[in-house]
Amino acid sequence: MFKISGIAAIIGLLLPTSLLAQTIQGEVKNDNGKSIAGATVRVEGTGAATTTDKNGRFIFHDLASGKNEIHISAEGFAHLHQDIILSDDKTNPLTLVLTRSPIEVIDIVATPIHMSVMESAAPVSVLAGDALRRQQASTLGDSLEKLPGVQSNFHGNVASTPIIRGLSGPRVMIAQNGLDASDVSRVGPDHSVASEASTAQQIEVLRGPATLFYGSGAVGGVINVVDGRVPTDSTTRGEWLLENNSADDRKLASFNLTTGTDSFGFYADGYWRESNDYEVPVEAELETEEEHAEHDHDHDSGDFTVENSAEKSNGFTLGTSYLFDQGYVGVAVEQFNREYGVPGHSHGDESENVYADLEQTRVQLLGEFNIDNDWVKQVKFASGFTDYEHAEIEAxxxxxxxxxxxxxxxxxxxxSPFYDWNGGISFHFKDSDVSAEGEEAFTPPSEAQTIALALMQEKHFGDVLLQFGARIEHVKITADNVLLPSLDAHSHDESEEEDAHDHDHDxxxxxxxxxxxxxxxxxxxxxSAGLVWAFTPGYNLGLSISRSERAPSASELLSFGPHIGTGSYEIGSLFALNEDNTxxxxxxxxxxxxxxxxxxLTFRKTQGNVAFVLNAFYNQIDNxxxxxxxxxxxxxxHDHGDDGHDHDEEETELPVYLFQTDDVVLHGFEAQVAWQVNDTFKATAFSDYVRAKVKDGDDLPRTPPLRFGTQFEYQNEQISAHLDITRYQDQNNTSINETSTDGYTLVDASVSYDLEVLNHDIALYLKGTNLTDTEARVHTSFIKDIAPRPGRSFAIGIRGYF
Amino acid sequence: MKKSFQLNLVAASLAAIFLSGCGDAETKIVEKDPIEVPDDNDDHDHDHDDDGDDHDHGDEYTIESLGRLAVLSAESNTTTLYDLDDGALLDTFSLIYDGNAITASAGYRFAVIASRNNDYVGFIDSGLWREDHVEHLHDYQQAPVMSDYQLNGSSPTHIIKSDDEMIIFNDGDADAGVSASVEVLKDTDISGETSELPHIDYSINMHGVALAHDEYLLSTVRRDDTETTSAGTLPDQVAVYHLHGNEYEQEQILDITCPDLHGASQNDDYIAFGCTDGVLVAHEHDGEFEAVKIANIESVGSSRIGSIYGHEESDSLIGVAGGSLFAINPEVNTMEKLEWQLAEGVSAVSYAFSHEAEYFLVLDSAGYLNILNSHSHDGEAHWELVTSIDISEEDISTMPEDMSFSMTAAQNGDHVYVADPIAKHILQIDLATMTIEDDIEIGFSASAITWLGIAEEAHDH
Structure with a gap:
């Protein structure tokens, strides 16, 4: 929604830019002429920001003469972008009108150009505020899975990571305040993401290639977890939450707090969570039919859990910043601990469960300087140091x-705007030293170093916004000790006598x-190049075209060893089968x-009582x-079945998977329609789909199934209620060695009651998930056959804001 | 291991440069020395009679090897590792400091290099170790490497293997105002480079010692100068510490003092500390430690027991006072002077228990390895000389100053290794036959040696 020459704008004469300070005084109203309180008003590129008072008024002092770009956002309304030309020596009164948007619009914070669900060429979505608190789960994947285009690889409640449009692992970057999360979650599905939703302010999702902003690791998209650990202002505010959930006996406590003095901001957050093995509606392990008959008699116990799915984690962050007129600079330190069972990683003997003990220390230094000279408007920097370690503990x-x-x-x-071009250049350096030691160290220690330079620009041409960018990167991966053991692999089809059991064992x-x-x-x-064409008021059409290159990761290149998390023997693409094929x-x-x-391609209706966003994408990935x-x-x-002579040979063996390259095609869509029926009632429907296959070949494994769902929302002054129904269809497009998965329907509901106690907003809430207690096996999960989703569960909680 | 490591010391190199497309991609691969590994690929139809026999040497994952030897040079700041199976030199490592002591880590995987004056403890990975993969024991045999891991406690002095752990007592430094501390580590802490080890931080410096017993640590306490019965920086009390998180917290102070405490050792049940007036012995009952003092017997004379040697398999401990050996029997609280003693003018240069404590070994300055064994009588062990093996054909008087013979006992069998700095070789002695079996020509004078490899645990517990 961009109005270059807005009706209400004060069009002064085009005067040369002057250093004289200017003041804007304005009022924000809705289209019925009612004032909007609490709207955020920002002057782009300067860091100046304020919120409207209860009469919808705001004021800015000390603005430069000439063109200023104002951006206004308020919950439930479409964002308004307006250029205002300030002339000298005048106070400039202004009335700005926001129109309703049933689709929540929240800006992405971590990109140099402006992006939001309604306003950018590339598709993004943001989970924030109450919606984030409602959907936050123990893992990042489960927290985000209701966003269109995002599904979870559900790893038994403990290590789920998000899948964006069918891509995950080294193709989806997980970032914390724009910096790499720096864990090892990109290497294995059983490795948890070292980031926490319960203390986050918002979580941003860029669907599709975002290498421009984040580099190689973001070819499939980006998840950026944003919090206020380095405060940008010192207004005292905070939030706390206590919750207890039934299916996994989960207890969660979290808080965040910001305060400070005129020139210093302080921040603290923390959380603590503990859960037991979670309950499931059916026997966790999917049985074959014969087994089913055999075990039928156990089925009356009715009390099933997924073993070894308990989790215990806590973390705290302390941050401080120095605030000055032109910006801020600050530092934050986080300590993050998580201990979780790894379902499906037990060693035959049920009592020997494997768990992971994860620990991370993260230091971030963030700052922003608003320079506002003829050339440079603003400099932002972010730097981070993380030290991550996780141990897999067996017996x-x-x-x-x-x-x-x-x-x-x-x-x-x-x-500074250059012939009305906005944007900037970005410099990026990253050095990661990754190692694994022990029996499942399938990837050798390696160091990856990235240096990158990127340029991003945007400009409005009438009704059209043009955005483009380019990035060049240099990635160096070094590994001093890449091992190639002599692997005596064999095919199960071969005649076994041939396989020479004639070793002399002594x-x-x-x-x-x-x-x-x-x-x-x-x-x-x-x-990448994109445009957004607001061809008629309230609608726009977006087109984004990109060509993104990715350097393969160390695990894709150099692996050689058993990976119990994926149940396979993984070999990197540096290696290949010899001619003997074994x-x-x-x-x-x-x-x-x-x-x-x-x-x-994106088509949006951005205003009115009905709004929608429809995306279609076609992504051909070569190599x-x-x-x-x-x-x-x-x-x-790593064999476990060594209990005598009767063990089945295959139990101790893993299928050998080799990284190869091929051209693949992914295409699909996301659709989201919201209808604000009246002031209190809203209905939303969404759907997403992706088809992923090798060009002229097989389907790729673990591709999310077609999904659609609805959400009904009722909200008055004190009560808000949500009912979500999501249908996951069968997935029959499977790769070799993969089974198809049945569809299921999840029904979730929540109700929240707001009250004010001593100037403190408190919400009591009750949340029900999987209300129909259905068996839900997640096709995208590596352990779908042993860990279905939790059964019916109720959570009760209390949340406070001040 | 029959094959040696130096298959091709000059690395074969194959480099390839690939250019393509609009972004460049370039790969450079250099082949290095290969690593020998036990063959994991035996198939399954051989004996899996896994009836708890951990010594199944035919097991597909275990390696039969005599082990490796770390040799500290007396001539340069280096440590050299040898393969005991074929006597091959594996690698030589330059050390940062001089004035080093060498010992083995708790699991015998790492050579531990300590330089007291430089506040340094470093580690060399022998490359030979065992992991317990729950259902089988898994051995590894790789090239030795210097570990990046190091500890920098102040004046690390007594480094002791105790109850499967290595305990480093950092004496601290009064001049620099640095207090004493204790660090406890296992081999996995070294390989995993654990940043914060279980520890005790004292508020005073001392020349102390600590021993572990299950989850307890018995460590010395130096009292204020107005109270102490010890001289200098020696402690005079022993306290019981219990591990909470990463820190040992004091739970109890033994009620018997130990003036001028120096030297400590233990067997399975008892922990002993040397004092001027006798030997303090502690014993655990349900988490509480009881202490008794075995008073010095008359023959100790004006000296005192300042070093104690123990082994979990041995009921009695051996104490050394003024060059004489005493058997200490903590079960019956007695002390007895050994019948056999070194001849006048000859001094011991090294003491050790053999693997499984069948023998007590005394290497002397005259070039004899004296082998003692014990027989039990009324709960008291009596030690007698079995034989003395002449280990040097050289003229002992040509022994350079500051050098001596040194010895280490293998932990996987009855082998003892003795380094002769004059002959510049290392002898392998088999205690089963009481003969010199083999030698390794090293070509330099060794100041200390230590055995590394896969220890075979003592049989019965």
Missing amino acids: GQIGTIFENQTQEVKVDIIQ DETTSSTQVFAVEHKFTPVSL SLGLSNEVIDLETANNID YYYQTFTGLYAESG
């Missing part, structure tokens, strides 16, 4: 230790492991960049790195 002993140490610096320089046989020092250098380049050697193939060519089944099996090196 009380540390099995594998994963570590990640990352240093990162990002500097955005936002230019003989000590040894084999040698080849060792390589490997250095990869990549120079990925990304280009042994492995170095690959002769070129290790090349992955390239995504993406077209996104896509993915795992293919070799038809071979190898010992896990």
